[in-house]
Amino acid sequence: MKKDISNRADVELLVNSFYNKVREDELISFFFSEIVAVDWEKHLPVMYDFWDNILFYAGKYEGNPMAKHRDIHQKCPMKMEHFQRWIHLFTETVDELFEGNTSELAKQRATSIATVMQIKMFS
Known part of the structure:
Protein backbone atom coordinates (compact mmCIF):
# COMPACT_ATOMS: atom_id res chain seq x y z
CA MET A 1 0.00 0.00 0.00
CA LYS A 2 1.24 3.46 -0.88
CA LYS A 3 1.00 6.39 1.49
CA ASP A 4 -1.25 9.36 0.93
CA ILE A 5 -0.03 12.89 0.17
CA SER A 6 0.26 14.28 3.67
CA ASN A 7 2.83 17.10 3.81
CA ARG A 8 5.02 19.56 1.93
CA ALA A 9 7.69 16.91 1.24
CA ASP A 10 5.07 14.75 -0.49
CA VAL A 11 3.92 17.74 -2.54
CA GLU A 12 7.52 18.41 -3.60
CA LEU A 13 8.00 14.76 -4.60
CA LEU A 14 4.79 14.87 -6.64
CA VAL A 15 5.65 18.16 -8.36
CA ASN A 16 9.24 17.13 -9.12
CA SER A 17 8.19 13.74 -10.49
CA PHE A 18 5.41 15.26 -12.57
CA TYR A 19 7.60 17.95 -14.12
CA ASN A 20 10.32 15.40 -14.88
CA LYS A 21 7.72 13.68 -17.05
CA VAL A 22 6.51 16.95 -18.56
CA ARG A 23 10.04 17.93 -19.58
CA GLU A 24 10.40 14.65 -21.48
CA ASP A 25 6.93 14.56 -23.01
CA GLU A 26 6.76 14.79 -26.80
CA LEU A 27 3.43 16.63 -26.83
CA ILE A 28 3.80 19.33 -24.17
CA SER A 29 7.48 19.74 -23.27
CA PHE A 30 7.96 22.46 -25.89
CA PHE A 31 5.72 24.83 -23.90
CA PHE A 32 8.35 24.78 -21.15
CA SER A 33 11.46 24.87 -23.34
CA GLU A 34 10.56 26.72 -26.54
CA ILE A 35 7.49 28.87 -25.84
CA VAL A 36 8.56 29.88 -22.34
CA ALA A 37 12.12 29.18 -21.26
CA VAL A 38 11.22 28.04 -17.76
CA ASP A 39 13.68 28.75 -14.99
CA TRP A 40 13.09 25.52 -13.08
CA GLU A 41 14.86 26.79 -9.95
CA LYS A 42 12.19 29.49 -9.68
CA HIS A 43 9.23 27.63 -11.16
CA LEU A 44 9.32 24.51 -9.01
CA PRO A 45 9.09 26.32 -5.63
CA VAL A 46 6.12 28.27 -6.99
CA MET A 47 4.47 24.98 -7.95
CA TYR A 48 5.22 23.54 -4.50
CA ASP A 49 3.44 26.53 -2.96
CA PHE A 50 0.57 26.25 -5.43
CA TRP A 51 -0.11 22.56 -4.75
CA ASP A 52 0.55 22.92 -1.03
CA ASN A 53 -2.15 25.59 -1.02
CA ILE A 54 -4.53 23.58 -3.23
CA LEU A 55 -4.27 20.50 -1.01
CA PHE A 56 -3.57 21.87 2.47
CA TYR A 57 -4.60 25.55 2.30
CA ALA A 58 -1.04 26.52 3.26
CA GLY A 59 -1.58 30.11 2.05
CA LYS A 60 1.92 30.50 0.60
CA TYR A 61 0.99 30.73 -3.08
CA GLU A 62 0.67 34.16 -4.62
CA GLY A 63 0.07 34.29 -8.29
CA ASN A 64 -2.38 34.23 -11.13
CA PRO A 65 -2.08 30.96 -13.02
CA MET A 66 -4.85 31.91 -15.45
CA ALA A 67 -2.99 35.05 -16.56
CA LYS A 68 0.26 33.15 -17.05
CA HIS A 69 -1.42 30.44 -19.09
CA ARG A 70 -3.32 33.01 -21.13
CA ASP A 71 0.03 34.64 -22.01
CA ILE A 72 1.39 31.29 -23.13
CA HIS A 73 -1.80 30.62 -25.10
CA GLN A 74 -1.28 33.94 -26.94
CA LYS A 75 2.22 32.84 -27.99
CA CYS A 76 1.21 29.31 -28.95
CA PRO A 77 -2.41 28.21 -28.69
CA MET A 78 -2.99 25.40 -26.25
CA LYS A 79 -5.23 22.68 -27.60
CA MET A 80 -7.52 20.18 -25.94
CA GLU A 81 -4.93 17.44 -26.39
CA HIS A 82 -2.35 19.49 -24.47
CA PHE A 83 -4.68 19.73 -21.49
CA GLN A 84 -5.55 16.04 -21.76
CA ARG A 85 -1.87 15.09 -21.74
CA TRP A 86 -1.21 17.34 -18.73
CA ILE A 87 -4.04 15.64 -16.81
CA HIS A 88 -2.86 12.20 -17.90
CA LEU A 89 0.71 12.83 -16.74
CA PHE A 90 -0.43 14.38 -13.46
CA THR A 91 -2.86 11.57 -12.67
CA GLU A 92 -0.32 8.94 -13.65
CA THR A 93 2.28 10.53 -11.37
CA VAL A 94 -0.09 10.71 -8.41
CA ASP A 95 -1.10 7.08 -8.92
CA GLU A 96 2.51 5.90 -9.16
CA LEU A 97 3.51 7.58 -5.91
CA PHE A 98 0.47 7.83 -3.65
CA GLU A 99 -2.99 6.63 -2.79
CA GLY A 100 -5.65 7.90 -0.44
CA ASN A 101 -8.10 10.75 0.03
CA THR A 102 -5.67 13.62 -0.53
Missing part, protein backbone atom coordinates in the same frame (compact mmCIF):
# COMPACT_ATOMS: atom_id res chain seq x y z
CA SER A 103 -4.26 11.85 -3.59
CA GLU A 104 -7.76 11.60 -5.04
CA LEU A 105 -8.36 15.24 -4.16
CA ALA A 106 -5.16 16.23 -6.01
CA LYS A 107 -6.37 14.46 -9.16
CA GLN A 108 -9.84 16.01 -8.87
CA ARG A 109 -8.47 19.49 -8.37
CA ALA A 110 -6.02 19.12 -11.28
CA THR A 111 -8.89 18.08 -13.54
CA SER A 112 -11.03 20.99 -12.32
CA ILE A 113 -8.22 23.50 -12.86
CA ALA A 114 -7.56 22.21 -16.39
CA THR A 115 -11.28 22.30 -17.18
CA VAL A 116 -11.67 25.89 -16.01
CA MET A 117 -8.61 26.96 -17.98
CA GLN A 118 -9.95 25.30 -21.12
CA ILE A 119 -13.33 26.97 -20.73
CA LYS A 120 -11.75 30.38 -20.25
CA MET A 121 -9.26 30.01 -23.10
CA PHE A 122 -11.58 28.48 -25.65
CA SER A 123 -14.59 30.71 -25.05
Whole structure:
Protein backbone atom coordinates (compact mmCIF):
# COMPACT_ATOMS: atom_id res chain seq x y z
CA MET A 1 0.00 0.00 0.00
CA LYS A 2 1.24 3.46 -0.88
CA LYS A 3 1.00 6.39 1.49
CA ASP A 4 -1.25 9.36 0.93
CA ILE A 5 -0.03 12.89 0.17
CA SER A 6 0.26 14.28 3.67
CA ASN A 7 2.83 17.10 3.81
CA ARG A 8 5.02 19.56 1.93
CA ALA A 9 7.69 16.91 1.24
CA ASP A 10 5.07 14.75 -0.49
CA VAL A 11 3.92 17.74 -2.54
CA GLU A 12 7.52 18.41 -3.60
CA LEU A 13 8.00 14.76 -4.60
CA LEU A 14 4.79 14.87 -6.64
CA VAL A 15 5.65 18.16 -8.36
CA ASN A 16 9.24 17.13 -9.12
CA SER A 17 8.19 13.74 -10.49
CA PHE A 18 5.41 15.26 -12.57
CA TYR A 19 7.60 17.95 -14.12
CA ASN A 20 10.32 15.40 -14.88
CA LYS A 21 7.72 13.68 -17.05
CA VAL A 22 6.51 16.95 -18.56
CA ARG A 23 10.04 17.93 -19.58
CA GLU A 24 10.40 14.65 -21.48
CA ASP A 25 6.93 14.56 -23.01
CA GLU A 26 6.76 14.79 -26.80
CA LEU A 27 3.43 16.63 -26.83
CA ILE A 28 3.80 19.33 -24.17
CA SER A 29 7.48 19.74 -23.27
CA PHE A 30 7.96 22.46 -25.89
CA PHE A 31 5.72 24.83 -23.90
CA PHE A 32 8.35 24.78 -21.15
CA SER A 33 11.46 24.87 -23.34
CA GLU A 34 10.56 26.72 -26.54
CA ILE A 35 7.49 28.87 -25.84
CA VAL A 36 8.56 29.88 -22.34
CA ALA A 37 12.12 29.18 -21.26
CA VAL A 38 11.22 28.04 -17.76
CA ASP A 39 13.68 28.75 -14.99
CA TRP A 40 13.09 25.52 -13.08
CA GLU A 41 14.86 26.79 -9.95
CA LYS A 42 12.19 29.49 -9.68
CA HIS A 43 9.23 27.63 -11.16
CA LEU A 44 9.32 24.51 -9.01
CA PRO A 45 9.09 26.32 -5.63
CA VAL A 46 6.12 28.27 -6.99
CA MET A 47 4.47 24.98 -7.95
CA TYR A 48 5.22 23.54 -4.50
CA ASP A 49 3.44 26.53 -2.96
CA PHE A 50 0.57 26.25 -5.43
CA TRP A 51 -0.11 22.56 -4.75
CA ASP A 52 0.55 22.92 -1.03
CA ASN A 53 -2.15 25.59 -1.02
CA ILE A 54 -4.53 23.58 -3.23
CA LEU A 55 -4.27 20.50 -1.01
CA PHE A 56 -3.57 21.87 2.47
CA TYR A 57 -4.60 25.55 2.30
CA ALA A 58 -1.04 26.52 3.26
CA GLY A 59 -1.58 30.11 2.05
CA LYS A 60 1.92 30.50 0.60
CA TYR A 61 0.99 30.73 -3.08
CA GLU A 62 0.67 34.16 -4.62
CA GLY A 63 0.07 34.29 -8.29
CA ASN A 64 -2.38 34.23 -11.13
CA PRO A 65 -2.08 30.96 -13.02
CA MET A 66 -4.85 31.91 -15.45
CA ALA A 67 -2.99 35.05 -16.56
CA LYS A 68 0.26 33.15 -17.05
CA HIS A 69 -1.42 30.44 -19.09
CA ARG A 70 -3.32 33.01 -21.13
CA ASP A 71 0.03 34.64 -22.01
CA ILE A 72 1.39 31.29 -23.13
CA HIS A 73 -1.80 30.62 -25.10
CA GLN A 74 -1.28 33.94 -26.94
CA LYS A 75 2.22 32.84 -27.99
CA CYS A 76 1.21 29.31 -28.95
CA PRO A 77 -2.41 28.21 -28.69
CA MET A 78 -2.99 25.40 -26.25
CA LYS A 79 -5.23 22.68 -27.60
CA MET A 80 -7.52 20.18 -25.94
CA GLU A 81 -4.93 17.44 -26.39
CA HIS A 82 -2.35 19.49 -24.47
CA PHE A 83 -4.68 19.73 -21.49
CA GLN A 84 -5.55 16.04 -21.76
CA ARG A 85 -1.87 15.09 -21.74
CA TRP A 86 -1.21 17.34 -18.73
CA ILE A 87 -4.04 15.64 -16.81
CA HIS A 88 -2.86 12.20 -17.90
CA LEU A 89 0.71 12.83 -16.74
CA PHE A 90 -0.43 14.38 -13.46
CA THR A 91 -2.86 11.57 -12.67
CA GLU A 92 -0.32 8.94 -13.65
CA THR A 93 2.28 10.53 -11.37
CA VAL A 94 -0.09 10.71 -8.41
CA ASP A 95 -1.10 7.08 -8.92
CA GLU A 96 2.51 5.90 -9.16
CA LEU A 97 3.51 7.58 -5.91
CA PHE A 98 0.47 7.83 -3.65
CA GLU A 99 -2.99 6.63 -2.79
CA GLY A 100 -5.65 7.90 -0.44
CA ASN A 101 -8.10 10.75 0.03
CA THR A 102 -5.67 13.62 -0.53
CA SER A 103 -4.26 11.85 -3.59
CA GLU A 104 -7.76 11.60 -5.04
CA LEU A 105 -8.36 15.24 -4.16
CA ALA A 106 -5.16 16.23 -6.01
CA LYS A 107 -6.37 14.46 -9.16
CA GLN A 108 -9.84 16.01 -8.87
CA ARG A 109 -8.47 19.49 -8.37
CA ALA A 110 -6.02 19.12 -11.28
CA THR A 111 -8.89 18.08 -13.54
CA SER A 112 -11.03 20.99 -12.32
CA ILE A 113 -8.22 23.50 -12.86
CA ALA A 114 -7.56 22.21 -16.39
CA THR A 115 -11.28 22.30 -17.18
CA VAL A 116 -11.67 25.89 -16.01
CA MET A 117 -8.61 26.96 -17.98
CA GLN A 118 -9.95 25.30 -21.12
CA ILE A 119 -13.33 26.97 -20.73
CA LYS A 120 -11.75 30.38 -20.25
CA MET A 121 -9.26 30.01 -23.10
CA PHE A 122 -11.58 28.48 -25.65
CA SER A 123 -14.59 30.71 -25.05
